[in-house]
Amino acid sequence: MKKDKPDRRSTRRGAHTGLILLPFTVSLAILVWYLVVWLGELQPFILPTPGLVMQRFLQVLGNGTLLRHFWVTLGEVLAGLALGALAAIVTGYPLAKSRRLERLLAPYIVASQSVPVVAIAPLLVIWFGPGLLSKVLICSLIVFFPILINTVVGVRAVPEDLHDLMRSLKASRWQIFSLLEVPAAMPVLLGGLRIGATLAVIGAVVGEFVGSDRGLGFLINVGRGQYDVALVFVAVFSLVFMALVLYGLVLLAERRLLAWQQRPKDELI
């Protein structure tokens, strides 16, 4: 544990310089953006200036449009993430414990991953309507696989020696599950949840593109149809913001639940 210290310190310094530099990098990006617009003499319906996007942002924020669509998408994302994660964990645990079940189901699960969600999203909208349900299902489909894989890997990675210990102490199946497997698999599982959180946002937007009358994906469609590129940018940035917040929340949960791990406090990925 002592030999890790220099590493941790250098990581911390790295993150700090990153944070200090953040305003500069953002300013630089905005400057480049302006330069591209001016030097290319681009029309606002091709690429609006950052100023125009900001103006549009304040406008839709002020009249409540942005938040209304934001909440819709967030609801789809959260419900989809919860449903997908639950299904993945419930499927993944027995899959990790039983070779036979794995051999039986693995081909279908892996094959199902080669079907692009974008391709079956229209089907889901046809079957379940243009409302909340189809979006939630698309989200959960997209987060299912990574969380499933992480559940299986996490449960399999529980040290055999600790299983021996629990067996020698005559632990019940429930005790082995709750006192050993859950905490031991938690780091890998939460890693999967982090990936899932960002993927769920993609799922919601895909669903809204296909058929919807609300949500940030719908807003992007509206903006595109009206050559209101500034609005498209506002929606895109809102989606990025949403994904970042979700990612951060999972990271925060990891810090809480995995405080026993030797990990630098400022680790972001």
Place this chain on the structure above:
Amino acid sequence: MSHKLASSYLIVEDLSASFANGNGGLNVLDRISFTVEEAEFVCLLGPSGSGKSTLLRILAGLLEYQSGQVLLEGRSLRGPRAGVGIVFQKSNLMPWRTVRENIQLPLELQKELDNRSQADVQELIELVGLDGFEDTLPRDLSGGMAQRVAIARALVHDPGLLLLDEPFGALDALTRERMASELLRIWNARQKTVFMVTHDISEAVYLADRVLAFSDRPARITLDLAINLPRPRLPEMRYTPGFGMMAQQLRAALQS
């Protein structure tokens, strides 16, 4: 004869074990027989890969055996028993539990964690010399300290039999000798029957009342040597002629 056997604490009779592998079976234990009396400290000495750990895992109830019988306190051993504590070669602590929580685990599993047993836990923490480290996580413990936690955890549910599988195998030589003395001190305080597996001849002679020597696979017992050194054992005894003689005898038995 059979009456005397029946009164022993642990009886192993004609025990054979083999594992299925690619080409037929791998014989690991070949008709092993020995007994251990109550409160006796017995060391099992053998070359690595000789099936010592297999025997210990059978005694722990973690491994099935094909033939022969194992009687613990007069009852045939099939599967793990509550009255047995085990220390593995690795400390095997749960990294998310503090020292105290790791030690309490057996009590928690048997739903015996109450105020009285918590006082026992504290006493045990002091016995193994970990007071002040109760709330430390395993990541911040040295190898020797982690193994102390493992010993305390093996003792916390007050088992009659303590099984030790090369408990100091992963420690450096100095820590190893110090831990051996500590183990004797703890054994004195708690008077358990101890069955310990090791490959270190001098450690076995220093600790045990009796040392069993294992041959190479398939393992047979080649020597059952009573160690008649006085107790308490002192580190200086390692350098006496009597100690050296017994070590010599065991070395010869291991090579036969």
